[in-house]
Amino acid sequence: MNEFDLIRRYFTHSTPAAVLGVGDDAAILRPTAGHDLHVSADMLVSGRHFFADVEPEALGHKALAVNLSDMAAMGATPRWALLTLALPQLDEAWVAAFARGFFGLAAAHGVGVVGGDTTRGPLTLSVTIMGETPQGQALRRDSARSGDDIWVSGQLGLAAAALRSRLGQLPGIALPADCLRQLERPQPRVALGQQLLGIAHAALDVSDGFAADLSHILQRSHCGAEIWLDALPTHPALQPLRAQLLPCIAAGGDDYELCFTAPPERAAAVLAAAAVAGVAVSKVGRISTVPGLRLLAGDGSEVQLERLGYDHFA
Numbered sequence: 001m002n003e004f005d006l007i008r009r010y011f012t013h014s015t016p017a018a019v020l021g022v023g024d025d026a027a028i029l030r031p032t033a034g035h036d037l038h039v040s041a042d043m044l045v046s047g048r049h050f051f052a053d054v055e056p057e058a059l060g061h062k063a064l065a066v067n068l069s070d071m072a073a074m075g076a077t078p079r080w081a082l083l084t085l086a087l088p089q090l091d092e093a094w095v096a097a098f099a100r101g102f103f104g105l106a107a108a109h110g111v112g113v114v115g116g117d118t119t120r121g122p123l124t125l126s127v128t129i130m131g132e133t134p135q136g137q138a139l140r141r142d143s144a145r146s147g148d149d150i151w152v153s154g155q156l157g158l159a160a161a162a163l164r165s166r167l168g169q170l171p172g173i174a175l176p177a178d179c180l181r182q183l184e185r186p187q188p189r190v191a192l193g194q195q196l197l198g199i200a201h202a203a204l205d206v207s208d209g210f211a212a213d214l215s216h217i218l219q220r221s222h223c224g225a226e227i228w229l230d231a232l233p234t235h236p237a238l239q240p241l242r243a244q245l246l247p248c249i250a251a252g253g254d255d256y257e258l259c260f261t262a263p264p265e266r267a268a269a270v271l272a273a274a275a276v277a278g279v280a281v282s283k284v285g286r287i288s289t290v291p292g293l294r295l296l297a298g299d300g301s302e303v304q305l306e307r308l309g310y311d312h313f314a
């Protein structure tokens, strides 16, 4: 099998939503009239974003999931993706499983894989994703307003706990299987993002860590926030370990949940949107005019974390 057999066999699927998909020098796409086009890229590097021995099907899922999560964060409907791969060797069983995970999730979200690139090299996966929102409707990072409630979807800290456990940093702690599942197969909150259009003021997805990512909203919206640490949602089985796992919950990363702000009078609309999307949401703090992020313990005292989130170069 050569490079082109590999592409034809595993990476060429029909793409009815594209004018022209895989097989030419470029794909041809026709965005929906009256919509804005969203484009985002995220890369996964072996040893940095995943362990080299991870199940290839899970890796295929995650490579697309983290990109779908960026579309979810904008409230966009994901439509097309490009898949760029560097593979150390041609291991057909590995590629077949990877493609199953990737294209399975793509099909579930109606995303057409319209192209990419394949080369030999250190195992690296890069996805470019494109999606749409009705013109001017997108959820951005720069639109939070003083007085907004701060919400987060799902549960935080599971993936970070699974990572630390795998690294031997949580001796004597048996984690629920949901933690490893969250690390390896995150579920992007695409439906929630779409439901929040017209309700949320600002949004982003939590990839580096809740505190670090919320700080991006604060910077771009020129405001501050207080967060009630006890309100940050996590897995029931991790509740007794909350104090020990606070760095995972508040700043761990790999959550791929949505953090968003909305005016208090839209709280019922937020809960209704979450119910339609089938995702739990928790109110965890408030946007204020006082600059900076204040993390508050149950007794109202301010907590300082050693790190707010993951940083590739820190």
Ligand SMILES: Nc1ncnc2c1ncn2[C@@H]1O[C@H](COP(=O)(O)OP(=O)(O)O)[C@@H](O)[C@H]1O
Pocket (backbone or CB within 6 Å): 041, 042, 070, 207
């Ligand atoms: N090498 C790059 N060249 C141009 N823009 C980049 C590059 N790396 C990141 N960006 C941009 O910087 C912003 C922040 O990136 P990042 O923190 O990776 O966002 P996210 O967490 O949503 O993936 C995004 O708008 C992204 O497109």
Ligand SMILES: Cc1ncc(C[n+]2csc(CCOP(=O)(O)OP(=O)(O)O)c2C)c(N)n1
Pocket (backbone or CB within 6 Å): 042, 043, 047, 048, 049, 050, 051, 066, 163, 207, 208, 252, 253, 254, 310
């Ligand atoms: C083997 C391994 N080491 C470390 C991590 C933790 N980790 C790596 S990158 C990252 C943050 C998210 O990655 P990034 O490239 O910053 O994604 P983006 O914010 O651009 O979406 C985390 C928490 C991991 N998942 N796997």
Ligand SMILES: [Mg+2]
Pocket (backbone or CB within 6 Å): 041, 042, 043
């Ligand atoms: Mg990125």
